[in-house]
Structure formats: structure tokens, C-alpha cells
Amino acid sequence: MSASPIQALLERLYREAKADRWRLPQVAFANALESSCRKAYPDGDPSSRDLSRYLSSLHLEDLALACACAEGHAAAWDHFILEMRPVLYRSADTLDPSGGARDLADSLYGDLYGVDERGAARQSLLRYFHGRSSLATWLRAVLAQRYVDRVRSARRLDPLPDELPEAAGASPISDSECAHLVDVLRGALGGAVARLAPRDRLRLGCYYAEQLTLAQTGRLLKEHEATVSRQLARTRKVIRADVERALHEQGLTDARIARCFECANEDAGPMDLAEIFVESAARKNSSQDRSI
Amino acid sequence: MKREPVTLGREADNWLHRLLRQRSAKPGAAAPAGNCLDADVLAAWADGTLSAKELAIAETHVANCPRCLTILAAIERTVPPASVQPQKQHLLIRWLVPLTVAATAVAIWVAIPEQQVIPVARETAATRETPSTSSPIPAPSPAPPPVAAPRLDAKQVEGRQEKAQSQRAANARADEEAATDRLARLESALADSAAPVSEPLLERDRAAVGNSAATPAAPPAPQASAGALSETIGATAQRRAFSKESVFEAVSPTEPLVRWRVLSGTEIERSTDGGKSWARTSKPPAPISGIRVVDALSATVTTSDGRSFSTADGGATWTPVQEKPAAPF
Numbered sequence: 270m271s272a273s274p275i276q277a278l279l280e281r282l283y284r285e286a287k288a289d290r291w292r293l294p295q296v297a298f299a300n301a302l303e304s305s306c307r308k309a310y311p312d313g314d315p316s317s318r319d320l321s322r323y324l325s326s327l328h329l330e331d332l333a334l335a336c337a338c339a340e341g342h343a344a345a346w347d348h349f350i351l352e353m354r355p356v357l358y359r360s361a362d363t364l365d366p367s368g369g370a371r372d373l374a375d376s377l378y379g380d381l382y383g384v385d386e387r388g389a390a391r392q393s394l395l396r397y398f399h400g401r402s403s404l405a406t407w408l409r410a411v412l413a414q415r416y417v418d419r420v421r422s423a424r425r426l427d428p429l430p431d432e433l434p435e436a437a438g439a440s441p442i443s444d445s446e447c448a449h450l451v452d453v454l455r456g457a458l459g460g461a462v463a464r465l466a467p468r469d470r471l472r473l474g475c476y477y478a479e480q481l482t483l484a485q486t487g488r489l490l491k492e493h494e495a496t497v498s499r500q501l502a503r504t505r506k507v508i509r510a511d512v513e514r515a516l517h518e519q520g521l522t523d524a525r526i527a528r529c530f531e532c533a534n535e536d537a538g539p540m541d542l543a544e545i546f547v548e549s550a551a552r553k554n555s556s557q558d559r560s561i
Numbered sequence: 562m563k564r565e566p567v568t569l570g571r572e573a574d575n576w577l578h579r580l581l582r583q584r585s586a587k588p589g590a591a592a593p594a595g596n597c598l599d600a601d602v603l604a605a606w607a608d609g610t611l612s613a614k615e616l617a618i619a620e621t622h623v624a625n626c627p628r629c630l631t632i633l634a635a636i637e638r639t640v641p642p643a644s645v646q647p648q649k650q651h652l653l654i655r656w657l658v659p660l661t662v663a664a665t666a667v668a669i670w671v672a673i674p675e676q677q678v679i680p681v682a683r684e685t686a687a688t689r690e691t692p693s694t695s696s697p698i699p700a701p702s703p704a705p706p707p708v709a710a711p712r713l714d715a716k717q718v719e720g721r722q723e724k725a726q727s728q729r730a731a732n733a734r735a736d737e738e739a740a741t742d743r744l745a746r747l748e749s750a751l752a753d754s755a756a757p758v759s760e761p762l763l764e765r766d767r768a769a770v771g772n773s774a775a776t777p778a779a780p781p782a783p784q785a786s787a788g789a790l791s792e793t794i795g796a797t798a799q800r801r802a803f804s805k806e807s808v809f810e811a812v813s814p815t816e817p818l819v820r821w822r823v824l825s826g827t828e829i830e831r832s833t834d835g836g837k838s839w840a841r842t843s844k845p846p847a848p849i850s851g852i853r854v855v856d857a858l859s860a861t862v863t864t865s866d867g868r869s870f871s872t873a874d875g876g877a878t879w880t881p882v883q884e885k886p887a888a889p890f
Contacts, residue, residue, distance in 0.1 A: 308601070326610060360639035401611075402604035406636070410604040413635035417628065467624035474624065479634035489637050491609065505577045512577075 332400030842876025
């Protein structure tokens with residue numbers, strides 16, 4: 270592309286972003302767009318058509334606001350606080366109704382402002398906002414990341430169940446045969462979940478492990494909640510067939526398999542789907558894991 | 562050989578459902594799958610702006626990464642209610658539309674069958690005519706309110722339909738004669754009177770004669786579907802105007818040869834031979850604006866001051882009718 274069309278495109282995007290109300294230099298806005306493009310197309314140069322489509326799909330006003338805040342424009346920052354503080358606080362209260370996530374939201378402001386104790390250049394967290402979503406959603410995502418990481422690290426420090434005094438010596442399943450069968454079933458279930466297609470596993474994880482509603486699961490997967498319900502029923506059927514096949518392969522008779530299910534039904538204490546998901550994820554070939 | 566599942570039926574699905582629901586409420590502490598999605602991608606996923614390729618890659622990762630799954634779920638939980646509202650409204654509208662259609666259909670179903678099973682008195686071709694704009698006679702006063710029709714069982718309906726069918730043939734003949742008669746009167750009036758008579762009115766009467774002759778037993782055209790709603794057990798007369806006189810004419814729904822008519826809003830005549838001969842009856846105490854006919858002896862007239870009078874003796878005496886509240890249908 271020649272310089273002139275790029276310049277024209279930049280000016281158009283600048284106007285659409287209404288970046289002049291923050292007195293944001295055009296160069297700073299162009300740098301933010303370039304950074305966004307570089308992240309979206311890390312492997313090479315996109316065609317001018319793809320580039321134009323991508324740039325037009327960005328949340329330009331939010332990008333200009335974030336850019337202006339990162340540059341330290343007072344008016345932009347005031348606007349940001351006015352608009353985004355309620356979003357952050359409401360999200361924090363939803364994540365932890367007892368108010369435990371409020372301090373995370375408050376501490377987030379420091380990182381967003383990019384305060385540097387040594388007086389060096391500002392390193393605002395808002396530089397990592399590339400305009401692919403609304404600024405409010407991005408802030409919710411950052412807050413959710415921090416909250417989940419805090420909870421996960423706190424859980425790692427929790428004593429193991431067998432260290433708990435009330436848990437010592439108290440097996441959730443008194444019948445030793447039953448406990449063994451549940452262990453076998455658990456292994457078969459983990460294998461069945463691991464063999465599911467990623468989307469099926471994701472749907473199962475959203476609904477059962479994360480206990481989202483059908484509507485929430487549907488919104489994440491861009492499916493209607495009736496479709497989610499139908500697909501979950503289908504996945505359960507697939508899992509059941511796979512579990513039974515695995516148990517048969519382990520030499521269990523039909524009667525023993527039926528007993529397996531009875532035991533799991535009566536008391537599935539150690540059956541933690543979240544753990545099963547972790548195990549099933551570990552079984553997957555790690556080379557398949559990709560990130561973007 | 563394919564094995565039959567050990568657990569069958571709904572119970573078999575329930576155990577797995579219950580099993581899967583039993584989990585810790587805390588997010589998993591297991592290590593993430595590595596190279597987790599950053600906030601930018603997670604937010605773009607939540608906003609639905611990832612490309613199909615990016616979404617497929619992200620789904621594969623999140624399906625194997627408990628940390629990203631938990632973060633994604635947390636983002637979804639924090640969706641502000643305002644973002645969810647449009648979808649709820651959409652769902653509400655999606656339910657409202659078929660409900661409204663169904664309610665309308667039920668209302669039509671309730672209303673229409675009552676009209677269909679009742680042999681509607683056919684108005685003559687002339688009485689269907691609306692007054693011409695050039696007519697010196699003022700616009701007709703509204704017809705009497707429709708009478709609530711009783712619900713009929715299947716046998717009654719069948720009987721009445723057969724009867725109505727036979728009546729239609731007789732009506733067609735009578736219509737032809739009446740239209741011919743009126744056409745002759747119209748043309749003579751046009752010749753005698755200086756008052757203008759609308760040409761379309763004449764044309765319509767000519768057409769009525771022609772149509773009636775061509776299809777003597779043709780069923781009544783669904784011309785006045787709105788008017789049909791006001792036609793009930795009794796035939797409702799409408800005012801029609803010629804150059805110097807106005808005629809209200811109504812046919813009995815049960816006896817097609819029985820006709821009643823009101824001349825110039827004051828005189829009432831009755832015919833029992835399809836309009837060939839007319840006998841004058843006594844008059845109600847006020848100018849008449851409408852007439853409803855039941856049979857050769859019974860009829861009800863509405864006067865211009867809003868009162869109603871009925872007769873059960875062929876018009877020899879007229880007794881005032883007590884107003885009753887209108888029926889819902």
C-alpha cells in the first residue's frame with residue numbers, strides 16, 4: 270500500500286474513534302493500531318483488505334480512550350474512572366459477593382494508571398488493550414484473571430483433605446468394594462471425558478465444572494440454550510457408552526458394572542469433576558495445546 | 562458385536578448427570594495447560610469478536626486448561642444485566658408473537674364458526690348496493706346490533722346448511738325477479754324525474770340481473786365479509802335509495818319467499834311470495850330506520866329515535882321491545 274491510503278485510513282479511524290476529544294496525538298493512536306495489528310497477525314503481513322476489515326472491527330473509541338489514559342491525559346482518565354469504576358465494582362461484587370474482590374478492583378487502578386515509584390516512564394496496563402473487545406469486557410477479563418489466580422494460589426496452600434482432622438480415617442464410602450469400584454469408574458470417566466471433542470468437553474466443563482447456566486454456557490459457545498441442553502444430553506450418552514465399554518474392557522461383568530454405577534450414585538465423594546477435567550487434560554497430548 | 566448398555570433408560574442418564582454435578586465449588590488448583598489466553602483474547606471471545614480460526618484454537622486450549630475455563634466462566638458471570646436484557650426481550654418477543662397469533666386464531670375460530678353455521682339471510686342484489694354519493698337520500702343509519710347466535714351441535718348445523726343450500730336456489734330466482742323489477746323502476750324513475758340517478762347504480766342492477774340469469778343457483782358471493790358479521794338470525798335490512806323513495810327490504814332467513822320492506826321510512830309491507838305481491842301492515846309510531854325479519858309473522862323494526870318494536874302477528878300490532886345488554890359476540 271502506498272503511504273497516502275494508509276494516511277487516509279488512519280485519519281478516518283482517528284475521526285471514528287473521536288480521539289481528538291482527548292487531544293490524543295495521531296501518532297500515539299497510530300502506534301496503538303499498529304500494536305493491535307501486530308498482535309492479530311503475528312505471522313506476517315495481512316492483505317490490505319484483511320487489514321482494513323480488522324481495523325474497522327475494532328472498538329476504536331475504547332481504544333482511543335485507553336490510549337489517552339495510558340498517555341496520562343487527565344480528562345481521559347476522569348472519563349475512564351467515571352465510566353469504568355461501576356463496571357469494575359459490579360464485576361468484583363459478582364465474583365465475590367462478600368466483597369473480597371473489591372481490593373483487587375482497587376489495586377487494578379494502580380496498574381492501569383501505570384504509577385512508577387521510581388519516576389520512570391509510565392507502564393500502564395492499558396497498553397495491553399488492543400481494542401478487540403469493549404474496554405469494559407477487557408477490564409472484566411483482567412479482574413477475572415486476577416481473582417481466579419488469587420483463588421487458585423490460595424487453594425494450593427489449603428491443607429490436603431487427609432490432613433484435615435475430621436477427614437482422617439473417615440472414608441466417604443465405607444464399603445471397600447464400593448470404593449474400589451468407584452475408583453475404577455472414576456478412571457473410566459476421566460478417559461471418556463478426555464476422548465471427547467474439545468467443544469463437547471468445553472460445554473461439559475462450563476455446565477458441570479463451572480456450573481454456568483444453560484444460557485450462560487450458550488452465550489459463551491454461541492449456541493442457543495436448547496442446543497446446549499441437547500448437546501449435553503448427547504455428550505452424557507457418549508460418555509456413558511464409553512465408560513461402559515472401558516469397564517467391560519477391564520473385565521467387569523454387567524452385574525459389576527451395574528454395581529459400579531450404584532456405588533457412584535450412592536456416594537460419589539471423591540468424584541470431583543474439576544479434578545477429572547484436570548486429569549483428562551493431562552492425558553491429552555500436550556503438543557496439541559496451542560495458545561494465541 | 563455391539564454391547565447393550567448396562568444402564569438403560571432415563572435412570573442411566575441420571576446417574577451421570579448427578580455424578581457430574583457433584584464437584585467442588587472452588588476453582589481447580591491444577592496447573593494450567595500452558596500459554597494461557599490473555600485478557601485481550603478472553604474478552605474478545607466474550608464479546609464474540611474472535612475469528613472462526615482464533616475461536617477454534619481458543620476452544621481447544623480452554624477445553625484442556627482449567628484456569629482459562631474458570632476465568633472464562635468468571636467473565637461470563639460478570640456480564641452486566643443490561644447486556645443480557647436484549648436477549649431476554651428477544652426471547653419474550655419470540656414467545657409473544659406466536660401467543661398473539663394463537664390468541665387471534667382462537668378469537669377468529671370462536672367468532673367465525675358461529676357465523677358460518679347460521680344460514681345468513683341473503684340480501685338481494687339491490688339491498689347490497691350502497692347509496693350513491695349523488696343520491697339525495699342521506700347515509701344509512703347503522704344497522705341494528707347483531708344478535709348473539711346460539712351454539713349449535715353438528716346435526717343442527719348439517720340440517721341448517723342443507724336448508725340454506727335449498728334456499729339459495731330459491732333466493733337466486735327471487736333476486737333475479739326483484740332486480741329486474743327494480744331496474745324497470747329505476748329506468749322509469751330516471752325518465753320521469755329530474756333528480757339525477759347514479760349511473761353506476763344502474764350498472765350494478767343490470768349486472769345483478771345478468772349475473773343472476775347466468776348463474777341461477779350460484780352461492781352468495783363473499784362480498785360483504787364485514788357485513789356478514791352483522792348478519793345474524795334475522796335478516797338485517799339496509800337502506801337503499803332511489804330517486805324519490807327509500808326502501809328497506811329484508812328476507813326471512815328461514816322462509817326465503819317471505820319478505821318485509823319499509824317504504825319511505827314509514828310504510829311497512831309484507832310479501833309471502835318472494836316479492837310478487839305486497840300487503841301493507843300497520844305502522845309503528847315513529848319513522849323506521851331498520852327492520853329485522855324472522856318469519857312471515859315476526860319482525861322487529863328500529864325507529865329513528867332508537868326504539869325497537871316487534872310484531873308477532875304479521876304486522877297487525879307493534880309492541881315496544883325492552884332493551885337488553887348486548888351479548889359479547
